[in-house]
Amino acid sequence: MGDAVVADVRKSFGGAFGEYAVVRAAHLVKKPACVSFGQAATVPISGLAAMMGGLLCEIKPGDRVLVNGASGGVGSFGVKLAKALGAHVTAMCSAEKADVVKSWGADEVVDYKTTSAEELQGNGYDAVFDAACFESPSRFEGVLKDNGRYVLVGGSFYRMLRLKAFGRWYGRGAQQFKTLTQEVEVTANIERVLEMIARGQIEPAIQRAVSLAEVPSAIQSLERRTVVGKIVVNNQM
Numbered sequence: 554m555g556d557a558v559v560a561d562v563r564k565s566f567g568g569a570f571g572e573y574a575v576v577r578a579a580h581l582v583k584k585p586a587c588v589s590f591g592q593a594a595t596v597p598i599s600g601l602a603a604m605m606g607g608l609l610c611e612i613k614p615g616d617r618v619l620v621n622g623a624s625g626g627v628g629s630f631g632v633k634l635a636k637a638l639g640a641h642v643t644a645m646c647s648a649e650k651a652d653v654v655k656s657w658g659a660d661e662v663v664d665y666k667t668t669s670a671e672e673l674q675g676n677g678y679d680a681v682f683d684a685a686c687f688e689s690p691s692r693f694e695g696v697l698k699d700n701g702r703y704v705l706v707g708g709s710f711y712r713m714l715r716l717k718a719f720g721r722w723y724g725r726g727a728q729q730f731k732t733l734t735q736e737v738e739v740t741a742n743i744e745r746v747l748e749m750i751a752r753g754q755i756e757p758a759i760q761r762a763v764s765l766a767e768v769p770s771a772i773q774s775l776e777r778r779t780v781v782g783k784i785v786v787n788n789q790m
């Protein structure tokens with residue numbers, strides 16, 4: 554009773570912006586005391602997706618990792634996770650958000666509106682973490698090393714379904730083209746992200762906290778794409 558907990562409510566009965574949620578006990582993870590509620594709130598969707606994507610990217614120290622959609626909720630975790638694992642990170646996002654993304658530790662930032670994936674060819678990336686897949690993943694074939702991993706974490710649902718069905722036919726050599734599956738250890742991965750935050754290895758990129766009453770304007774900001782990183786809702790405000 555009274556424990557501070559974190560959960561992906563999508564795994565139970567769903568829910569959004571409520572003060573109370575009904576969650577199966579097996580899906581609860583204890584919130585480390587040193588992790589704030591705001592930080593913890595960023596974990597069950599964006600942090601979790603980034604951790605699942607990062608694991609599929611098989612990032613090792615010294616790897617060169619390209620993060621597409623780097624300025625978003627998932628991409629911000631992707632950049633920070635790859636840096637925490639010792640990778641050299643190239644972030645792709647809009648130019649207006651480049652300074653903030655660089656402040657998260659990205660080694661270089663590329664504007665996807667002026668530089669196409671094809672123009673990065675020959676850079677020899679070990680992994681592409683794609684949180685904004687709206688075109689064919691095969692455009693990253695030329696930027697990946699022969700044994701590189703491309704992981705579709707977010708973007709078009711159609712692209713995700715296509716990759717799930719036909720992923721084995723993408724790429725050349727020993728390249729792998731993968732996407733997230735439902736068969737993952739959700740609570741274990743939430744715990745992994747919370748532990749990294751507790752150890753100071755990852756700091757969630759929270760642009761601002763808003764009250765429940767401010768949720769509609771926060772959603773408008775997301776729709777206008779003026780958010781960099783995450784917005785969290787705090788019902789104590």
Ligand SMILES: NC(=O)c1ccc[n+]([C@@H]2O[C@H](COP(=O)([O-])OP(=O)(O)OC[C@H]3O[C@@H](n4cnc5c(N)ncnc54)[C@H](OP(=O)(O)O)[C@@H]3O)[C@@H](O)[C@H]2O)c1
Binds near residue numbers: 625684707733778
């Ligand atoms: N599989 C899962 O469990 C899971 C979990 C969470 C999210 N997702 C998915 O992951 C994706 C990202 O979520 P998010 O919360 O990070 O969204 P977000 O915060 O809105 O960020 C979107 C990112 O995508 C970039 N972007 C948008 N349109 C683009 C385009 N046409 N070309 C290139 N980049 C573009 C944005 O760049 P700029 O703003 O800099 O232009 C931004 O970096 C969504 O599709 C979401 O549904 C999946």
